[in-house]
Amino acid sequence: MMNLRTCLHIALLTACSLIMFLVEGLLPVPFLAPGAKLGLANIVTVYALYRLPGVKAVFLLILLRTALASFFGGGPTVFFYSLAGALASLFLMSLLKKSRAFSVPGISAAGGFAHHIGQLAVAALAADTLSLFRYLPILGPCGLLTGLLIGLLARQILNKTEID
Amino acid sequence: MLKKADIVLLILLLLLSLLPLFPWGLPPSACYAEIRLDGQILEKIPLTGQQGVQERPLTITQAGAQHHYLIRIEQDTIAVITADCPDKICVKTGSISKPGEIIACLPHKLIIEIKTAQ
Numbered sequence: 001m002m003n004l005r006t007c008l009h010i011a012l013l014t015a016c017s018l019i020m021f022l023v024e025g026l027l028p029v030p031f032l033a034p035g036a037k038l039g040l041a042n043i044v045t046v047y048a049l050y051r052l053p054g055v056k057a058v059f060l061l062i063l064l065r066t067a068l069a070s071f072f073g074g075g076p077t078v079f080f081y082s083l084a085g086a087l088a089s090l091f092l093m094s095l096l097k098k099s100r101a102f103s104v105p106g107i108s109a110a111g112g113f114a115h116h117i118g119q120l121a122v123a124a125l126a127a128d129t130l131s132l133f134r135y136l137p138i139l140g141p142c143g144l145l146t147g148l149l150i151g152l153l154a155r156q157i158l159n160k161t162e163i164d
Numbered sequence: 165m166l167k168k169a170d171i172v173l174l175i176l177l178l179l180l181s182l183l184p185l186f187p188w189g190l191p192p193s194a195c196y197a198e199i200r201l202d203g204q205i206l207e208k209i210p211l212t213g214q215q216g217v218q219e220r221p222l223t224i225t226q227a228g229a230q231h232h233y234l235i236r237i238e239q240d241t242i243a244v245i246t247a248d249c250p251d252k253i254c255v256k257t258g259s260i261s262k263p264g265e266i267i268a269c270l271p272h273k274l275i276i277e278i279k280t281a282q
Contacts, residue, residue: 034253106170113177127275128203131266133184140181
């Protein structure tokens with residue numbers, strides 16, 4: 001069982017990332033490829049990776065965020081795609097973080113990339129065709145770029161919140 | 165800013181994402197568009213040698229509900245013009261013509277894929 005402090009932290013971060021998700025929905029972003037987006041809510045994910053105690057807590061945060069976000073807009077199909085993406089992203093980011101060789105923006109960029117791999121894998125499974133991976137040459141670099149930007153922002157926030 | 169390891173990682177992933185470009189770079193032979201619903205082939209439309217513009221409605225039944233699409237075949241390209249799916253990603257994808265290219269309408273599990281004859 002996790003302590004009250006961690007519970008509260010997760011609840012606050014979930015609320016934060018939901019707001020970011022909803023605000024992003026209001027921004028006019030050009031359509032590049034199916035699934036490509038800024039992913040502002042992932043600023044919270046990257047922050048949580050460094051501030052929450054353990055990957056389990058981040059996992060819980062992601063689960064709550066994805067479920068609530070698809071409730072606000074998207075629906076069940078979108079839920080599975082985004083959950084697969086978020087989990088693939090969390091998996092790769094926590095691995096890279098453990099290796100201690102990479103900085104926050106680098107890890108976040110790899111996370112953005114893994115997000116698309118996870119999403120494409122589930123979509124390919126659902127549609128029963130590997131040809132969906134033809135979108136990877138567009139989605140991959142998109143994920144790297146947005147992930148890098150998210151990582152730079154997250155690092156700023158991490159630097160300014162050295163509380164403990 | 166970024167560490168050297170970060171830059172190596174970024175370049176590696178960038179190359180990885182370009183990988184799907186290679187096996188499909190073959191010269192085009194006779195192509196057709198395959199329309200699949202949930203993995204099952206509904207229709208095959210020959211594209212190579214196709215003249216003029218042709219628009220045709222497509223109605224699918226998914227989980228008891230009917231969905232309507234309007235498909236345009238022009239020269240040797242195919243596109244979804246209108247659709248009643250929520251996200252309209254199939255319409256925004258535009259027209260496709262090369263083997264392996266696809267239009268995916270995931271809400272209804274509809275896939276249009278260009279294939280070669282052999």
